Amino acid sequence: MNAPAAMDWSSANQQLLAAEFARLRALLDSSDAEDERMRGAELRAAMSAPPAIDTLAQLFELSDFERDLLLLVAGVEMDARLGPLCALANGQAGRPWATFGLAMSLLPSAHWDALVPSEPLRRWRLLEVDESSGLASGRVRMDERVLHYLAGLNHLDQRLQPLLSPLPPPGLMCRAHAAVSAHACSHLQRDGARPRTILLAGDDPQGQQDVAADIARRLGVAVYCLRAVDIPATAHEQAALATLWQREAVLLGSALLIELRDDESKTLERFVERLGGLLIIASRAPIALDGEAFIVERPDVPEQRRLWREALGQRGDELAPSLDSLAGQYRLGARRIASIAARLGAELDLAELHRACRADAPSMSELAQRIEARADWDDLVLPEAQRRILQQIAVHTHHRLTVHHDWGFAEKSSRGLGIATLFWGDSGTGKTLAAEVLANTLGLVLYRIDLSAVVSKYIGETEKNLRRVFDSAEELGAILLFDEADALFGKRSEVKDSHDRYANIEVSYLLQRMESYRGLAILTTNHKAALDSAFARRLRFVVHFPFPDQVQREALWHGVFPAATPLEPLDYRKLANLSVPGGTIRNIALGAAFLAAEGGTAVGMRHLLRAAHIEAGKRDKPISDAETRGWV
Structure with a gap:
């Protein structure tokens, strides 16, 4: 017999299957199957890789009988001539399929244990038996995935594709x-x-x-x-x-x-x-x-810097001095960095990179509120000592990569690398405003944490919520503002029950995350003494926001009105006699503006007096005559 002409593997595989089916037909009609066996051997020898049936038999360690049984069942599906021959052999025209009894009587080297559930054919669901008619007489079917494999189509089982x-x-x-x-x-x-x-x-x-x-x-x-x-x-x-x-x-x-x-x-x-x-x-x-x-953790800051330069190519070399802010501000993985660089292409600048890093980050809307930071240093009215501390906070945040990593401080200890800061002082003294100034100065997003959403009555849930906050914030490069933090971070209680124990675990988890958080976390409280002493030791900065004195209140009144607000002549010295903090001054100014808008006039002292009394009524703290003497 002439050797087969060279052909691609798929066509050769189909021809070999045809030869195998012809051999089985010969066995079924009691003909000589030797020619077809030789034909199959020649096709197999000429193939560039083993045929699918041989590979399957090898992978699942099938015996020759099990291999032939697979071919017989597949042939009924793929060769229209095999089914009628099986029906004839079964002695029933309405049963044109393979059975185990037929295989035992027809195929060489037959063995009964081939269809035992623990053996390869059924263990790996290569074949399935309809046992309603008995194991020997029941129809033997081939799984569709296996049938496709024998035909040369090797794709993931469709039942697994959704998973x-x-x-x-x-x-x-x-x-x-x-x-x-x-x-x-x-x-x-x-x-x-x-x-x-x-x-x-x-x-x-x-x-x-x-x-x-x-x-x-x-x-x-x-x-x-x-x-x-x-x-x-x-x-x-x-x-x-x-x-x-x-x-x-x-x-x-x-x-x-x-x-x-x-x-x-x-x-x-x-x-x-x-x-x-x-x-x-x-x-x-x-x-x-x-x-x-x-x-497998996200890369550290120096490695992120290297990844940015590699991902940005030549543009990375040009932006190299600015990449420190990207690497230090966001905690991104290599794939994320590559995706952002590929999406923006060659025509990009640092501002676009920052926007892209934030755009892909997970949302914090469920547990935190984003604050649009518009305030600048001119909006802050504080003693010089406090302003210097705030400026140092900005310096520490901006130069984290240089000091911690380039200068080796991070190698000596991984603790204390976070910039945990406490702002304490009475309500309205400028704590949130200072956080806005820092966010605006550093170009970072600012989130106020909703403690009512974070703290859960269910054991362990508070820790999960805190983890979500910190993880999301690290990807965003966000400043975290825990307002009224003593509600969550107060003195740890003595353990009296399981809830006390878990509450202490949650505070301990918070302390650990505060130390390792790569960004700036700001805690605000009205009562510094209420904070846990162990927590206080982990703070890098503590800023006291004092109640403003007369000079500071006058400066606050000078700066409270936007340039577009129409104003009557105001006596700022007399306004400063009102002993209230900056937050209350802003509320009074806003209330007076609405009163003036209603009357169709500029904002004057009479509007401010009325707004001041309305504000005092909210606080259930009446204003003394001495504080507003001479306003109208």
């Missing part, structure tokens, strides 16, 4: 993550045939995906991602999913990455016990599972 997503090869990676993937591969190759599980813990989920993809690339396999929340809860469904995946892992040559978030570890543990092959589990906190564990 699994392929991970692309990694792009820009930080050096620490590349080192993790190299170490993990060394561990996997050293272990050989042992069960292989890699555990990745840390706060960079995209970085964990890149590490998983890089491990797969180094090992020459694909990798799919499954969210732990999508793992079914019941044992039966878990077993079915595990079987489907393990079959796919073999057919596709793929690893599995499971992404774990929050309280999904119990479901995960049961599911993982059913899995084999290369498994990578990514979580925020370390989990108690057997495997080789690695930490």
